[in-house]
Each structure stands twice: as structure tokens, then as C-alpha cells.
Amino acid sequence: MSDTEKLTEADAANELMRLAREIAKHDKLYHANDAPEITDQEYDALVRRNRELEEAFPRLVRDDSPSKKVGHEIAASPLSKVAHEVRMMSLDNGFNREEVEEWTQRVRRFLSLDENETVAITAEDKIDGLSCSLRYEQGKLVRAATRGDGQVGEDVTPNVAFIADIPQQIDDPNVPDVFEVRGEVYMSKQDFTALNVALLDAAKTDAAEKGEDFDPARVRQFANPRNAAAGSLRQKDASVTAKRPLKFWAYGWGAASDVPNASQHDMMRLIEAWGFPVSPFLTVTDSVDAMIAHYDEIGRQRPDLGYEIDGVVYKVDRLDWQQRLGSVGKAPRWALAHKFPAERAETTLEAIDIQVGRTGKLTPVGRLAPVLVGGVTVTNVTLHNRDEIERLGVRPGDRIVVQRAGDVIPQVVENLTGDIEREPYLFPANCPECESEAVAEDDEVDVRCTGGLICPAQRIQRLEHFVSRKALDIEGFGTKTIEQFFALGWLESPADIFRLRERREDILALEGWQDKSVDNLLVAVEEKRAPDAARLLFGLGIRHVGETTSRDLMKALGDISELRVAAEKFFTYRAENPQGEDEKASPFKARVDQAAKDIFGVTDGFGATAAHSLADFFHEAHNVTVWQDLMSQVRPPHYEVETLDSPVAGKTVVFTGKLETMSRDEAKAQAERLGAKASGSVSAKTDLLVAGPGAGSKLKKAEALGIEVIDEAGWADIVAAAG
Ligand code: ZN
Numbered sequence: 001m002s003d004t005e006k007l008t009e010a011d012a013a014n015e016l017m018r019l020a021r022e023i024a025k026h027d028k029l030y031h032a033n034d035a036p037e038i039t040d041q042e043y044d045a046l047v048r049r050n051r052e053l054e055e056a057f058p059r060l061v062r063d064d065s066p067s068k069k070v071g072h073e074i075a076a077s078p079l080s081k082v083a084h085e086v087r088m089m090s091l092d093n094g095f096n097r098e099e100v101e102e103w104t105q106r107v108r109r110f111l112s113l114d115e116n117e118t119v120a121i122t123a124e125d126k127i128d129g130l131s132c133s134l135r136y137e138q139g140k141l142v143r144a145a146t147r148g149d150g151q152v153g154e155d156v157t158p159n160v161a162f163i164a165d166i167p168q169q170i171d172d173p174n175v176p177d178v179f180e181v182r183g184e185v186y187m188s189k190q191d192f193t194a195l196n197v198a199l200l201d202a203a204k205t206d207a208a209e210k211g212e213d214f215d216p217a218r219v220r221q222f223a224n225p226r227n228a229a230a231g232s233l234r235q236k237d238a239s240v241t242a243k244r245p246l247k248f249w250a251y252g253w254g255a256a257s258d259v260p261n262a263s264q265h266d267m268m269r270l271i272e273a274w275g276f277p278v279s280p281f282l283t284v285t286d287s288v289d290a291m292i293a294h295y296d297e298i299g300r301q302r303p304d305l306g307y308e309i310d311g312v313v314y315k316v317d318r319l320d321w322q323q324r325l326g327s328v329g330k331a332p333r334w335a336l337a338h339k340f341p342a343e344r345a346e347t348t349l350e351a352i353d354i355q356v357g358r359t360g361k362l363t364p365v366g367r368l369a370p371v372l373v374g375g376v377t378v379t380n381v382t383l384h385n386r387d388e389i390e391r392l393g394v395r396p397g398d399r400i401v402v403q404r405a406g407d408v409i410p411q412v413v414e415n416l417t418g419d420i421e422r423e424p425y426l427f428p429a430n431c432p433e434c435e436s437e438a439v440a441e442d443d444e445v446d447v448r449c450t451g452g453l454i455c456p457a458q459r460i461q462r463l464e465h466f467v468s469r470k471a472l473d474i475e476g477f478g479t480k481t482i483e484q485f486f487a488l489g490w491l492e493s494p495a496d497i498f499r500l501r502e503r504r505e506d507i508l509a510l511e512g513w514q515d516k517s518v519d520n521l522l523v524a525v526e527e528k529r530a531p532d533a534a535r536l537l538f539g540l541g542i543r544h545v546g547e548t549t550s551r552d553l554m555k556a557l558g559d560i561s562e563l564r565v566a567a568e569k570f571f572t573y574r575a576e577n578p579q580g581e582d583e584k585a586s587p588f589k590a591r592v593d594q595a596a597k598d599i600f601g602v603t604d605g606f607g608a609t610a611a612h613s614l615a616d617f618f619h620e621a622h623n624v625t626v627w628q629d630l631m632s633q634v635r636p637p638h639y640e641v642e643t644l645d646s647p648v649a650g651k652t653v654v655f656t657g658k659l660e661t662m663s664r665d666e667a668k669a670q671a672e673r674l675g676a677k678a679s680g681s682v683s684a685k686t687d688l689l690v691a692g693p694g695a696g697s698k699l700k701k702a703e704a705l706g707i708e709v710i711d712e713a714g715w716a717d718i719v720a721a722a723g
Pocket of ligand 1: 356431432433434435436449450451452455456457
């Protein structure tokens with residue numbers, strides 16, 4: 001892979017797009033299908049690469065960035081790992097009759113069967129749960145493991161003890177010495193709904209006890225029964241699992257010292273006789289017609305089943321044939337999952353509402369005439385963004401087709417009234433919460449409210465950010481305090497923090513506050529009345545103006561008042577220097593980048609993106625008011641970077657591996673204090689690599705490039721020597 005520092009923005013954007021797609025695909029394979037195609041190590045490498053690129057190109061961070069989601073990093077699991085003696089397979093999928101026919105033909109060809117020979121195929125519904133392997137030795141359950149990546153899963157032995165469907169002991173004198181029963185741990189639809197209601201109630205009670213406002217949107221609920229089953233089983237504390245109504249059914253087996261029967265079906269009946277539930281639809285068919293008929297029948301009953309299924313699994317019944325067929329990659333040739341199509345329904349789009357997220361993103365939500373889709377009443381659909389509305393050409397009043405697939409939020413797949421001429425829907429140009437201008441940046445599909453500091457939808461989060469450790473770092477100013485003061489109308493904008501001293505008596509009158517705690521808070525606030533200018537700037541949460549950019553800007557500008565001057569200058573430049581008619585995009589961008597560097601005086605790692613963002617910020621009248629108000633309360637001193645005389649001054653340092661005595665942030669801050677530049681990736685420009693235990697590719701690369709490598713102790717010596 002090429003080094004991030006040598007990548008152009010376009011290349012990086014492309015790679016990030018590809019990574020977002022790829023990681024989403026693997027997440028889906030892992031979560032939705034429980035059938036990963038890559039190892040966790042390979043998955044981790046993708047996630048790491050994505051992180052590296054995002055660190056190098058912060059403006060390119062995508063809205064669908066994998067870093068914003070919880071991945072399937074098994075490494076983070078507190079459960080211990082178990083290697084499967086026999087790999088847990090995944091299944092190939094078929095989506096229609098033709099594909100099922102093709103599969104049976106492939107089986108016949110592979111086995112060179114006569115045309116007249118019948119191939120018995122088992123068919124059963126495919127429950128949407130979490131695959132699990134249960135190992136019995138001398139009939140006693142000795143270990144339960146999740147699928148994991150198919151080769152290594154997680155040990156959930158204490159957890160399955162609470163699943164009534166799983167016998168701890170097989171009472172059959174003839175049970176093989178070693179036998180692994182495989183199947184799905186799942187949660188019924190009813191139990192799933194009840195669990196979510198219980199989680200909501202518990203959160204409500206908890207909030208009431210603590211005297212907090214209850215916000216249902218913040219309660220962690222499960223998206224679907226499969227997530228609920230996985231989340232309930234994969235608990236470090238098995239007593240949590242004990243409280244969750246999990247079920248199990250068997251679909252096969254893994255390692256076995258003996259397989260007493262000659263067919264899949266007979267084996268499943270034996271496993272059933274041992275006390276394991278099996279699919280109520282398990283049957284043996286002898287033709288494609290019979291398979292499809294069974295599939296159709298299961299599909300008809302699907303909405304009324306008490307559990308979620310996503311298809312029908314076919315398996316070649318004769319075990320000697322299964323043996324001969326073997327597997328290709330991770331999937332056996334002798335099995336096929338015949339998936340159900342996504343569920344769809346037709347309804348009317350009654351309205352389009354715009355929701356403003358905590359980061360200012362405007363998300364259109366379609367309100368529907370309630371419609372039943374796959375047994376669930378759907379009243380809302382996501383319309384994603386402005387482009388999606390345009391693509392679908394939807395307007396309130398249109399007849400549309402909505403689709404629900406797995407746990408995905410219902411989506412609009414088709415606009416049935418699309419062709420009829422009517423006024424198109426106009427995406428709002430202003431934020432519905434605060435009336436500020438809502439804009440989309442150049443190559444972005446998302447429209448955002450520019451009201452940042454005054455937008456109610458964003459204000460609490462902005463205030464939290466403002467007082468956070470990396471910004472103003474006001475001690476003892478937590479989320480709860482902010483939310484409480486905000487609700488009382490005491491905190492409209494950052495400047496109000498510095499007016500809290502006028503409310504000393506009011507705060508004291510609140511429950512939970514004493515003289516001492518109020519004084520502590522007010523003292524902590526007063527201490528920041530002459531704040532570090534870079535932290536103050538970072539605290540404003542202007543898009544694309546992160547910690548480093550804030551420091552670089554203040555280093556260049558010295559006085560924070562110069563920032564607004566520069567931003568206005570850039571605004572004027574932008575208005576007066578549009579893209580020339582013959583000018584191509586990339587020279588234009590280079591020209592604006594250069595202007596941004598010239599105007600703000602920052603040469604390294606600064607360009608048009610942050611400059612545009614600053615210009616927009618100071619062009620919004622609300623922001624200027626907030627800014628002036630804040631400036632009337634604080635006096636940041638002239639910004640000067642004190643750099644210590646050190647052997648690493650002016651050098652580029654990279655930290656990798658695990659640091660034991662300090663955090664990565666602290667190490668980077670030390671490097672900067674010593675006048676060095678801390679970088680995220682190793683390149684020819686790197687002067688020094690500080691490698692802790694577990695250092696991997698960066699260490700190899702540094703060694704290959706002949707870069708000096710030291711350990712954490714060596715780094716500590718440098719820091720200590722510099723004083
Ligand atoms: Zn707004």
C-alpha cells in the first residue's frame with residue numbers, strides 16, 4: 001500500500017470510499033449473515049488503514065465512515081478464544097429457482113450421477129441467530145463456542161448453562177466419545193420486543209431515581225432479535241445472559257469421534273432424540289420442485305413464526321456424498337441457503353420531515369401512511385439526504401414502494417408516481433431548528449446547519465466539547481451539569497459559562513449542590529478566563545478546525561482576534577476569485593489552497609477546506625454574535641509556543657505499539673512540546689520511531705527505511721533530558 005503522505009486527496013478519497021464499502025460489506029457478512037469472508041486480522045487491517053487515512057486526511061472523513069460505527073473487532077471482546085477443531089462453515093446463497101437448480105446440477109455433475117439417480121436433499125428454515133458449537137465429551141457438555149471467524153470463536157460455556165434448550169448432559173449410552181452439536185442461539189420475536197421494553201423501562205426508572213430527564217433516544221436497545229441474541233450471549237458476566245430468554249436449535253455437527261448414521265436427516269433426528277430442538281420444518285425432498293414447494297410453504301408461514309428466519313437451507317442428505325463433495329473456500333459444496341427476498345409494500349409518502357442531528361447534519365425522514373411490511377408496521381423511512389430525494393424524485397403525496405431487509409431501517413425502493421409532473425420537493429436552505437443557513441460542502445452529499453453554537457439541536461454537544469479536556473478543560477463541568485444548566489436556560493452559548501458566577505445562589509438552590517461544589521466549579525471556570533488561544537479555537541468546534549489546525553493557526557496568527565480578520569479576508573478572496581471558465585478543477589483547488597495558506601499564514605497541513613469552513617463560520621451572523629459575546633468574557637493571551645531545546649526539535653516522530661506509562665495523546669503532546677512533529681504514519685520523512693510492545697507494520701517499515709527506532713524508555717529519557 002502506498003504511504004498516506006504520498007497520496008493525493010483524490011486517491012485518498014477513492015480509497016476511503018472503497019474501504020467504507022468493503023468494511024460495511026464485511027460487517028454485514030459478520031453481523032447480518034454471521035458468515036464472515038475474511039479473518040479478523042484481515043478485517044482489522046482494513047479498519048486500521050481506514051483510520052490511518054482519516055488521520056492523514058481529516059476533511060475526507062465520510063459520513064458513512066466505518067470509524068463511526070462499532071465494528072466486529074473480535075479482539076476487543078473480553079471473552080477468551082476457542083479454536084474450532086472442525087471449521088464452522090458459511091453457506092453459499094441462492095436467490096431464485098434457477099440458482100437452486102444450478103446448485104443441484106453442480107452436485108450431480110460433481111458426483112457424476114446418472115440422470116435417473118435421485119438426490120435426497122434436506123430442507124429446513126434458516127433461523128436468524130448466532131451460530132454456536134457445543135462440544136460434548138462422554139456425553140457431558142465441556143465447551144460452548146461462538147462461530148467467530150469460523151476457525152476461532154469465543155468461549156461462552158458459562159453463558160449457555162442458562163439456555164434451557166441446551167442439555168448439559170446427553171443421556172444416551174451410545175453417544176460418541178466426542179461430539180460437537182452445532183446450531184443457532186436465537187431470541188423469539190416476542191422476547192425481543194419484551195427485552196427492549198424492559199431496557200427502556202429500566203432506563204426510565206434509573207433516570208427518575210437520579211432526578212435526570214429521560215431521553216428515550218439515548219437508551220441502548222437492540223436493533224433486531226439476532227443482535228439481541230448475540231449481545232445477550234456474548235457477555236463476560238454470565239449472570240446477564242441468565243436473565244435473557246435465549247433459545248437454541250441444532251442444524252448440524254462439527255468434530256465427532258463417530259457419526260452413527262449415514263444421512264443428514266437421520267443424524268438430525270438422533271440429535272433431536274438427544275434433547276436438542278431442531279427446525280420444525282426439517283424434511284427430506286427428492287426434487288427441485290419439492291424443494292421450492294417447501295420453500296414457498298415456509299415463506300407463507302414466515303410472518304406468523306415466532307422467530308426471524310431469512311431463508312431455507314438445503315443439504316445433500318447422504319453423508320458419504322457430503323464427504324466427496326467437500327467444500328470450496330469456506331462453504332461446503334453440499335449445502336445452499338435459499339434466501340427470502342427483501343420484504344416490500346406499497347404506501348403513501350405523507351410528509352418529509354427534516355431532523356437535525358447533534359453534529360448539525362440535516363436528515364430527511366419520510367412519514368408514511370402506516371403499512372405492514374413483513375409483519376412489522378412501518379411509519380417512517382429514511383431518505384438519507386438531499387441527493388437521495390432527488391434521485392427518487394419523491395414529493396409528499398407520492399405512492400412509493402418501501403422495503404425492509406433484515407435490521408436495515410426501511411427504505412424507499414421505488415417511486416410509483418415519479419413520472420407525473422409536479423413541483424419537485426425543495427430541500428430546505430435553512431435549518432428547521434435555528435433558521436441558520438444549511439449548506440453542503442463541495443463534494444459532500446450531506447447538508448449541514450451552519451448555526452453550530454446557536455442551533456438547539458447542536459448546542460449541548462457543542463458546549464460539552466467546549467469545556468472538554470482537549471478544549472478549555474474546565475474541571476468538574478460534566479455532561480449532566482451542562483444538560484441541567486441548559487434546561488434551566490442558563491447556558492445558551494459558551495460565553496454564558498463565564499456568567500455563571502452571577503448565578504451562584506441559583507446553583508446553590510439546586511438539589512445536589514453545596515457551597516464547596518459550586519465554588520469548585522466557579523473557580524475552575526475563572527481559571528479559564530485567560531485561556532490558551534488554540535484550545536479556545538478548538539473548543540468552538542468549527543468543522544475541519546481540529547486540535548492541530550487550531551494550534552497551527554494560532555502559531556501563525558498570534559492573536560485570536562486576527563482569526564476573524566483572516567476569515568473575512570478569505571471570504572472576500574473567495575467571492576472575488578471564482579473558478580475561471582477554462583480552469584480545471586485541480587489547478588483551481590491548488591490556487592485556493594495557496595490563497596488559504598497565504599491569508600492564514602499556515603503553510604503546512606492547511607488548505608482550502610479549513611479556510612472555507614472558517615469563512616463560513618464568521619459569515620454567519622449568529623456565530624459572530626456568539627463570538628463577540630465570548631470575546632467579551634475571555635482574554636486569551638498572545639499565543640506563543642514555547643519549545644524546549646531538545647534533540648528531537650524539528651524532527652518527525654511516530655509512535656507505534658502499546659505505550660505503557662503514558663497515553664498516545666500524552667506522548668504526542670510531549671513530542672510537540674519538544675519541538676517535534678508527531679505523525680501517524682512512517683515515511684521517508686520520519687526521523688524517529690518510538691515502538692512499544694506489539695508494534696507491527698510501522699516498525700517493519702521503519703527498519704526497512706533505516707529509521708532510528710527506540711523504545712518507550714528511550715523516549716522517556718529524551719523527555720527527561722529536555723526537562
Ligand atoms: Zn440549526
